[in-house]
Amino acid sequence: MTISSARRIAARMETIGTEGAFAVSARARALEAQGRPMIHLQIGEPDFDTPAHVREAAKRALDEGATHYAPFSGIPELRKAIADDVTARKGFSADPSQVFVTVGGKGVMLYAILGLVDPGDEVIVPDPGYPIYESLTRFVGAKPIPIPIRMEHEFRLDVEELASLITPRTRLLIINSPANPTGGVLTRADLERIAELAQEHDLWVMADEIYGRILYDGAEHVSIASLPGMAERTILLDGFSKTFAMTGWRLGYAVVPEALKEVYSELVINTISCAPTFAQVGAVQALVGPQDDVEAMVVEFKARRDLIVNGLNEIEGIRCATPLGAFYAFPDISGTGVTGAEFAERLLTEADVCVLAGTAFGGVGTDHIRISYANSRENLTEALGRMGRFVAGLGRG
Secondary structure, three states, rough: OOOOOHHHOOOHHHOOOHHHHHHHHHHHHHHHHHOOOEEEEEOOOOOOOHHHHHHHHHHHHHHHOOOOOOOOOOOHHHHHHHHHHHHHHHHHHOOHHHEEOOOHHHHHHHHHHHHHHHOOEEEEEEEOOOOOOOOOOOHOOOOOEEEEEEHHHOEOOOHHHHHOOOOOOOEEEEEEOOOOOOOOOHHHHHHHHHHHHHHHHOOEEEOOOOOOOEOOOOOOOHHHOOOOOOOHEEEEEEEEOOOOOOOOHHHHEEEOOOOHHHHHHHHHHHHOOOOOHHHHHHHHHHHHOOOOHHHHHHHHHHHHHHHHHHHOOOOOOOOOOOOOOOOOEOEEHHHOOOOOOHHHHHHHHOOOHHHHHHHOOHHHHHEEEEOOOOOOOHHHHHHHHHHHHHHHHHHHH
């Protein structure tokens, strides 16, 4: 259908990107509906159920009438639970008044970029990194500046390279540790140097810490907001989707400096009004209730990580670093003779294994694919077998 000039689509829609996992998932499910035995390694979603005590709390809340509007910033019980948890786990004092409960972590990103970034400003984003950082930056008319995250540097950014990218137009720096898609974890020394740069150049920092409790091999999670001089310039992003297997509950949260409380208040009111009340009641129990399910989930993820990393490194042409956090592997497949995009496409259509091309997360990912090992060990073992046979077939070509 032709759209008249009066009913045109806004020009800004040409700048917005997407999250490739959803489009690839739709293709995989369409093939599966045709009877194909698909193994899904593309979505960053724990395959565990939300802990029972969280679900029960939300059910009770529904029965008790928690179906009305909540305060726009979140119910007081949840804001206090978040502030207490942040203070205990992240090493800096958070007050409930600094907490804003959002509909998923994307809300935190949206409000940071809408509230802080003007057209023509620059935002430094990780490459590879979560694609919505770059998408929202372009959407507001700003310029994303990628900071390369390379396997050769343990999937940690090079702080000196970061320093070289800062200009007078740099407004916001986005960091993600543990990281999607690489599983890389920034060290305390990395973050101390990043903090120095942020203060030297008077930058805002958005710290995406959504995977902060999914760590392996003694890796330390350091919140940059806990470092001297950083709490007043850091927007902390966290939530419930990954740690508590609550992706469908759509609950994230921001902890913001005093100077940004009015910004977040106005943007929350203008967009979502509030997050669902009964879901927030359940989330309180996620934080204050038993943590056994979280701990068991991390133990299982580690076993899966070891399985997938060892299996990938046994396939000729594939090199896979051992991630220290999250539940992703980001192997280099350049030795197979094809790009990551071709590898992912052909693996889907020829071997019924769905992964993501590394370029879904930025240009550095050209020779990579992303694998989510949030799947059973049985399925991961089968996927490795299919991948091995697929790569062997490439060699014969």
